[in-house]
Amino acid sequence: MLEAGPIWAIGTMSGTSLDGVDAAAILTDGERILEFGESAYHPYSSEESGPISAALGLWPGDPGVEEAAEVIETVHATLLSQFERPQLIGFHGQTLAHDPRGRGTHQAGNGRVLAEVLDCPVVWDFRSSDVEMGGEGAPLAPFFHFACAKFIKAQGPIVFLNLGGVGNLTWVDPSASRPDEDGALIAFDTGPANAPINDLMAERRGETFDKDGALAADGEVDEALVEQFLEDGYFYRMPPKSLDRDSFPDIADWVGHLDDADALATVTAMVAASAAKGLEHCPSPPQGVLVTGGGRKNETLMSMLSVLMDCPVAPIENAGLDGDMLEAQAFGYLAVRVARGLTTSCAATTGVRAAVGGGVLSEPSGALDR
Template identity: 60%
Template sequence: MIRVLGMMSGTSMDGVDAAMIETDGVRIGGFGRSAFRAYSDNESAALHAALGCWPGDPGVAEAADISIASHAAMAADFPDAGLIGYHGQTLAHDPQGRGTHQAGDGALLAKMANRPVVWDFRSEDVRQGGEGAPLAPFFHWACAGWAVGQGHLPPQPVAFLNLGGVGNITWVDPAAPAPEAPGACLAFDTGPANAPINDLLRRRLRRSHDQDGVLAAAGRADDAIVADFLRHPWFDRQPPKSLDRDQFADLAPAVEPLTDADAAATLVAALTGAVAAGFRWLPQTPATVLVCGGGRRNPAIMARLAQDLPCDVQPVEAAGLDGDMLEAQAFGWLAARVMRGLPTSGPTTTGVPAPCCGGRISYPRGQCGFFPARP
């Protein structure tokens, strides 16, 4: 077991999550300290301005500098980590076209942090024909096994629903011998999650999010807009599948004529309707849906999920896990996995033809390279 620091800045672009995890890349030995660093208004604005951009485009270098500087500052507060997993900042994701782009140079971070860094987790999966996302599902399998072992969950299939900027769901069977084993995992992006809600609040009210879901709870969802949204061909596409943050860009104009409260309520209904639509693809209805990410702190979202889904819905803390830090922990666990050459994705999580070990390893002296996939 080694101590790994995982760091994540998601599509909500609110800041950097950092979390320690003790692992061998298969089992979870324990969880350690965590921290969050919020982006300043100027940093957040610069990152948002670079959305949809690719290497060399205007604004990308500034976004990369912000990502590296903020993550290096966080790493300095965790001197006991022997390894760092660094996701970088996703600016564009087009696996069927130009690929995937996470801004931030892990080799530079390794020099600044003076420790090995595993980074660029998604590119190899895309190169081999996968979607490059979601990448947390194999970690969800490990979390389910840990929770069963701790007595927090019964030994039966469960689903993890991550509600960040984009939503994704992982169905896992904790009894499977490995996350890449047949029947162990199925994962896919469900649709837009917090990003449209946060963008609405930022655009209209200059707020970063709907605190406690108060605005959405005061409104009434426009069922016609939600129904039209759910007719999008995305929902009929068989998983695995992944989304770019702005793939449903027409949702914002659709709610523009509505009041602030009704627009927020409509976006919540679209989020939960997208999750419910995804249940048709699950191997079986899970005993429980464990919600992680910022969405679980929005009572309007949680109430609507309980209404729309055919099973129990709980925050992931019900399984003894930290919903704020799960993705950061995931990239720490994945970093340990990459160091061992173990698969980080597979056919039922990203659609890659065979289990794939992604990620680049950079050392403080500048040595780096792709770690080969296990045969």
């Protein structure tokens, strides 16, 4: 049993950009954030990322999934073993497929394996309960964003914009007392983010990403293509709503006739435009937008966001938070909420029918799974 009061938990995140695994410690009681602790990162080698990339879009039982899961579990176990023994681990796993209106959601990696290997309770499979209750299963960080807004003492509505493989936005009213209180939050996926940029760089230049947005900065945006992109019905759907990494498969074809710089500039503009359009769904204008995820390091993307948004836009470090580790910290925080029977999503964040606490808690003995 977990001791009462704040505990140290470690959360992990392996995002849709497939760059590696983040792990970060957080001291929390599942409601308040008291302190952030050490963190670590394991970049995937090509031998590790290969089986995972090959399994994208696959479902449990499909050929290749077991191999990908073994890599994911091994990398996580190695990374987590670097930490002093935590009281709880939040293991997100790797999203391979996400189809909440169809087959559900699939995060590869078995938390029971990690619980045994690390001899520590592990909370995992965070999304399935939400989907089973009619929710999108994503995004799940908003309850943590609510706690972050309290931690940084935000004085008015604020937006957390995460630009990972997919973009997602959380609007927070920090005057609310609980994240599942009416009007406290609204959250949804805004559109593609780093995934199409990284994929284009890999295809055109054999590189993993556009460092600092330098190539995009040398190009000219094809505004007609950006407008075509924004005509997609997803952007007009009211939230909550979510996306898979490959929900916009035609982007590369749309820019196929452009040279490298113009193609990157245009795709980067698409990402910025979809994020800016997301603000139209917020209940009230935010006092500012704090950007997290790898996209905040893309200077061209950040410049585009600043032009398109009618409020200050800044990397989340400006508020004293760690944009590299925020999602990992989120799953440490959510793990404590799950272990203590607190909710992790609600209608305003995922569209779930009622506020629900997702996740499976696996004890090291395997005797207590709930």
